[in-house]
Amino acid sequence: MKKLQNGFAAAGLALMLMLQPAQAADTSITQELARWNALASTPGNAAQGKAFFGSQHGGDWSCASCHGTPPTAQGKHASTGKTIAPLAPAFNPQGFTDSARVDKWLRRNCKDVLSRECTATEKADVLAYLASLKP
Amino acid sequence: MPTPTQTRTLRQALPALALLLGLTTTALADGGKLSPSQMLPSYQQECAACHLAYPPGLLPARSWDRIMNGLDKHYGTDASLDAATVQQIGQWLQAHAGSYKRVSAEPPQDRITESAWFQRKHRKLDAPVWQHASVKSAANCAACHTRAEQGSFDERELQFPRGLDARYRRAFQD
Numbered sequence: 001m002k003k004l005q006n007g008f009a010a011a012g013l014a015l016m017l018m019l020q021p022a023q024a025a026d027t028s029i030t031q032e033l034a035r036w037n038a039l040a041s042t043p044g045n046a047a048q049g050k051a052f053f054g055s056q057h058g059g060d061w062s063c064a065s066c067h068g069t070p071p072t073a074q075g076k077h078a079s080t081g082k083t084i085a086p087l088a089p090a091f092n093p094q095g096f097t098d099s100a101r102v103d104k105w106l107r108r109n110c111k112d113v114l115s116r117e118c119t120a121t122e123k124a125d126v127l128a129y130l131a132s133l134k135p
Numbered sequence: 136m137p138t139p140t141q142t143r144t145l146r147q148a149l150p151a152l153a154l155l156l157g158l159t160t161t162a163l164a165d166g167g168k169l170s171p172s173q174m175l176p177s178y179q180q181e182c183a184a185c186h187l188a189y190p191p192g193l194l195p196a197r198s199w200d201r202i203m204n205g206l207d208k209h210y211g212t213d214a215s216l217d218a219a220t221v222q223q224i225g226q227w228l229q230a231h232a233g234s235y236k237r238v239s240a241e242p243p244q245d246r247i248t249e250s251a252w253f254q255r256k257h258r259k260l261d262a263p264v265w266q267h268a269s270v271k272s273a274a275n276c277a278a279c280h281t282r283a284e285q286g287s288f289d290e291r292e293l294q295f296p297r298g299l300d301a302r303y304r305r306a307f308q309d
Contacts, residue, residue: 079211080186081271081278104216111213 029089029096033127039120049129052122057114063126065113072133088133096130170286175227177220185214187276189247190286191231195238198245199228210246248273259306269297279307 037043053063053071067075067087075084089095096102110118118126170190179188191199203225207215216224233239242250257273265273276283282292295307 076271077185079272079274081275082183082186084184108213108215112211 025097027097027099027102029127029131032096032099032102033124033131036120036124036127040124042121042124044121044124044126044128046125046128046132049125049127052125053129059113059115061113063109063113070133071130072135088130090134171231175224178224178227181216181220181224185212186274187283189276191228192233192235193238193247193250194233194245195241196229196232196234198241199232200225201245203228210244257306261303261306264296264299264303264306267296267299269299 033044053067054069056062056065061078064071065078066084071087072091073086075087076082077084085094086092087095106123107117110116110122170188170192174188182188194202202209203221206221207213237252238250240251242253247253253273264270270278276288278296279293280288281294282289293307295304
């Protein structure tokens with residue numbers, strides 16, 4: 001009986017976890033751009049962001065290796081082949097809606113491409129570029 | 136006195152373990168389901184962002200443990216996560232790791248594709264099959280295994296990769 005109760009509790013919990021939206025929608029591309037502009041103390045430059053996005057920075061990959069150029073369609077992971085939702089927010093309503101996700105991916109992907117974290121200026125430039133891409 | 140988190144983890148783990156015991160006999164039979172009936176949402180969300188949500192039963196517990204302790208250097212990429220998520224996914228992988236005889240050996244570099252059983256199963260495939268643009272890598276199960284996302288690798292569900300020259304069909308026909 002105890003086991004059964006545990007089972008129900010777990011099933012309920014699992015259901016709750018599943019029904020929770022995967023993304024918290026606590027931010028937007030406009031807010032993210034404003035955040036990095038403030039930290040960079042100068043507004044992001046879309047042209048510089050575009051050049052940065054396409055550069056390999058001395059390594060094997062650029063941002064575009066997985067996200068494509070321009071990143072307005074589905075991308076493809078450079079090593080696994082897994083499809084990646086379009087990065088430019090105008091082409092993907094779920095993009096840039098969760099600040100924790102934005103931070104996580106910027107941290108990890110900058111390390112993959114540049115072997116270091118990106119500066120606030122670099123992030124502001126790339127976000128300005130992504131925000132500039134419209135259908 | 137267990138913390139609320141511990142209690143919750145325990146409540147989640149108990150039925151999962153019971154389910155695992157019930158499924159052990161069929162879980163690893165050829166063509167059977169290698170995944171728990173439900174994937175942990177955070178496993179799906181975090182791991183499957185970059186690659187297939189590999190069935191936990193395809194690697195032994197010690198391999199999963201090493202993988203979860205080295206996410207910042209994860210097969211050439213930084214896949215690091217916050218500590219709470221690492222712990223949650225790690226515990227779930229431990230509970231569902233492969234224990235069937237052929238999965239119990241830890242493969243080189245903890246790569247599923249380096250497992251003896253994996254190589255034996257795929258030995259008839261020519262090198263160009265793996266390198267083709269629509270396959271890209273042996274990690275891309277879904278290029279041929281149409282129901283890999285559901286944890287099913289039945290040979291009847293195989294598809295010949297898109298755009299690949301027909302002369303490589305050999306391994307897909309027997």
